[in-house]
Amino acid sequence: MKIWRVNTKSKTSLIEDIPQSWASLGGRGLSAKILLDEVDPECDPLGPKNKLIFAPGLLTGHRLSSLDRISIGGKSPLTGGIKESNAGGRTGYELTKLGIKALILEDRPEDADWGVIHISKDGVRFDSAKSFLGQGVYKAASGLIEKYGGDVAIALIGPGGEMKMMSSGIQNIDKDKVPSRIAARGGLGAVMGSKFIKAIVIDTAGEDSPPIQDLDAFKQARKKYTSAVLAHPQTTTYADYGTSAMVSLCDGIGAMPTRNFSSGIFEDAEKISGDRLREMLLERGGVSDTTHACMAGCIIKCSNTVGDIDGETVLVSPLDYETIGLMGSNLGINDLDKIAKLNQAANDIGIDTIEIGAALGVAADAGLMDFGDGERAFDLLQEIREGTPLGRILGNGAAFTGKAFGVERVPVAKGQAMPAYDPRAIKGTGVTYATSPQGADHTCGLTIRAKVKPTDPNGQVEVSRNAQINMAGYDSLGACIMAGFGIGVDYSIVGELINSIHGFEVGDDFLQELGKETLLLEREFNKRAGFTKQDDRLPEWMSREPLPPHNVVFDVSKEDLDSVFET
Known part of the structure; x- marks a missing residue:
């Protein structure tokens, strides 16, 4: 494996050996190490000193279920701190086939000379992106596949990234060649846009998966992991309902974001639930599918494909819980077709549905739309696509929108919108929102x-700390959270897989050690960027405004928040 550097200003590339201090890291952890070693934490995120890093996980490249994700990292224009956003699809797997430990995009062109970076065994080539500019990701991906062939992997940005909007992400094509897997969070699409790169095309024709040091041991570990995943009861649930199963759970405990986080229950939750979505897809048939794999080899298949009422045209794939929560109940919208339409429009612009759903909720509180008005929400997305003044405000996220229109109830931490779990009702997750470097x-x-009782402030620091450590480890392995169905049963599986693939000699606690190291690197970057304990807080209004139906506020103490990473 090698480090590939691409200078976007000089349009040159360099292939280097892996520094020893980077060798045992991958994914999120490797991205953090590179940023800390090479990027000035005080730099302008959209300036030439920032770098955009594509880092496959340590277990990526071997078609293990849920373990082929790509981590994309850089300094975030949204938070001002370190950022890693990961995605499924083909990008991570195909990079490993070329022996790429990390792909690092550096510098920035002086002129708006938009390019497509083509990567193959022959090296790096810059092609003009002129014919793809302004195109949504669906049309652009189709054109790129037509130009470069159907077997390539593609990571690309939409109009949102071209306009350097802070809600923009980086879309990745899935196994079906659809640009549906977005590294959505933190505005990394804007970073890619700042380097005037529309797309990265990865051509691995004739290349094999990366070598395995001990094939027999790998086969044994793979069997152990796969058996654990298949035996887990949640595997069946997610295969049948996907993440939309969380609607009933979150609404049931009063944590469903509703009308800009003003309530934890949605009166029409049943109409947008996992049960209703599955029922609708089965009724429509045709292109609709209740179970779909975003990565080749995944046995959980928690994704879905939403077809139109005739089952002939795909509205969007996937429709996940986060989008249902932020673009559904959070906007007072109770129609899955309308939510799918909003999802598809956001995808095509290349923007984060969590960030934009939260921004639209703030906009509704500012009087720019009525809660429940799906058509007006769609019109506002069109404003974003067209780059109108209002669209640029919304496209820069919830915090920016709140400041522009003087709204206090803005659900963000470190400037980034909260996902579809209200932290007043799930206080451990609130601790994560507040203290995560991300x-x-x-x-x-x-x-x-x-x-633990989710509304009790006591005991939440420990559960958040453990969850943050594990997830930083998962992200460094290239693991989807669903991989926890296998790994979480027996953490020794991680060490066995790592040792057999890489020839390392790590122990059963490698996942946690990897997670701890990653968090230390990220926190150090943020410290150098100027973050203090005061940044590890939730908005003050959440400590004052009770959340129905339990009428709870976020009341984990500052002292507890400050203690999360003390041990």
Whole structure:
């Protein structure tokens, strides 16, 4: 494996050996190490000193179920701190086939000379992106596949990234060649846009998966892991209902974001539930599918494909819980077709549905739309796509929108919008939102299934700390959170897989050690960027405004928040 550097200003590339201090890291952890070693934490996120890093996880590249994700990292224009956003699809797997430990995009062109970076065994080539500019990701991906062939992997940005909007992400094509897997959070699409790169095309024709040091041991570990995943009861639930199963759970405990986080229950939750979504997809048939794999080899298949009422045209794939929560109940919208339409529009612009759903909720409180008005929500997305003044405000996220229109109830932490779990009702997750170096992000340590009362402020620090450590480890392995169905049963599986693939000699606690190291690196970057304990807080209004139906506020003490990483 090698480090590939691409200078976007000089349009040159360099292939280097892996520094020893980077060798045992991957994914999120490797991205953090590179940023801390090479990027000035005080730099302008959209300036030439920032770097955009594509880092496959340590277990990526071997078609293990849920373990082929790509981590994309850089300094976030949204939070001002370190950022890692990961995604499924083909990007991570295909990079490993070229022996790429990390792909690092450096510098920035002086002129708006938009390019497509083509990567293959022959090296790096810059092609013009002129014919793809302004296109949504669906049309652009189709054109790129037509130009470069159907077997390539593609990571690309939409109009949101081209306009450097802070809600923009980086879309990745899935196994079906659809650009549906977005590294959504933190505005990394804007970082890619700042380097005037529309797309990265990865051509691995004739290349094999990366070598395995001990094939027999790998086969044994793979069997152990796969058996654990298949035996886990949640595997069946997620295969049948996907993440939309969380609607009933979150609404049931009063944590469903409703009308800009003003309530934890939605009166029409049943109409947008996992049960209703599954029923609708089965009724429509055709292109609709209740179970779908975003990565080749996944046996959980928690994704879905939503077809239109005739089952002939795909509205969107996937429709996940986070989008249902932020673009459904959070906007007072109770129609799955309308939510799917909003999801598809946001995908095509290349923007984060969590960030934009939260921004639209703030906009509704500012009087720019009525809660429940799906058509007006769609019109506002069109404003974003067109880059109108209002669209640019919304496209820069919830915090920016709140400041522009003087709204106090803005659900963000470190400037990043909260996912669809209200932290007043799930206080361990609130601790994660407040203290994670990444800003509000459920994938950095969701605690909804922790063995503590979710509304009790006591005991939440420990469950958040453990969840944050594990998730930082998962992200460094290239693991989807669903991989926990296998790994969480027996953490020794991680060490066995790592040792057999890489020839390391790590122990059963490697996942946690990897997670701890990653968090230390990220916190150090943020410290150098100027973050203090005061940044590890939730908005003050959440400590004053009770959340129905339990009428709870976020009351984990500052002292407890400050103690999360003391041990």
